[in-house]
Amino acid sequence: MAREFGVQTRNTARLLTIVLLAGVWLCLAEDPPGPKILRPMNRSSLAPGPLVLIARTAGKAEFRLDGKAVPGAQPAPNVLFAAVTVASGPHEVVLVTAAGEEKIGFFAGPKPPEGFAPFRIHPPGAGCETCHAVKQGAWAFKQAGASASCFGCHDPKPFTEIHSHNAEVLQECQLCHSPHGGTARLFLKMSKELACKQCHG
Secondary structure, X not given: OHHHHXXXXXXXXXXXXXXXXXHHHHHOOOOOOOOEEEEOOOXXXXXXXXXXXXXXXXXXXXXXXXXXXXXXXXXXXXXXXXXXXXXXXXXXXXEXXXXXXXXXXXXXXXXXXXXXXXXXEOOOOOOHHHOEEEEOOEEEEOOOOHHHHHOOOOOOOOHHHHOOOOOOOOOOHHHOEOOOEEOOHHHEOOOHHHHHHHHHO
16 A cells, blocks of 8 residues: 555656646746747858748748748648748748747858857758647647657667656656757757756756
């Protein structure tokens, strides 16, 4: 009986930790819900050539690249992507939705202006359908949660060498990492210290 109570207590503690992490993520001011350009990031630099723009939208939406409308596809509600080719130099992407506009600036080519950081695409060479599918009319992870999708490519063995908690506790990788790419090491949305302090004060 005492052993069963101990297992039940551990399971309850794990569930509470997961719920807490999800609540913390929703409270982070860095990435509020609503329309947002996910790729590329503002003040980022990348190579000229082919680029896929990705955005979370609110209903019907369109991209404008350097003032010109770009044909896009909406594979599911509130998702927009477009394949473009960018020349060397500065560029502006505008996401236009009924809720308003979001603008980002990026630079293609060598010698970007000061303050622009290299953007690395993630996952490299993979399409949206690698991780996502339409489920019940909404764009969602194919697998049950983010970590199941992430571990489809990433080896779970070194997880505990890098993270203070095991993968069972930290199930939602996107709470701390940007899954579509980023400019920070390991695609972190925040410093490791700040990530830990969200739960541990």
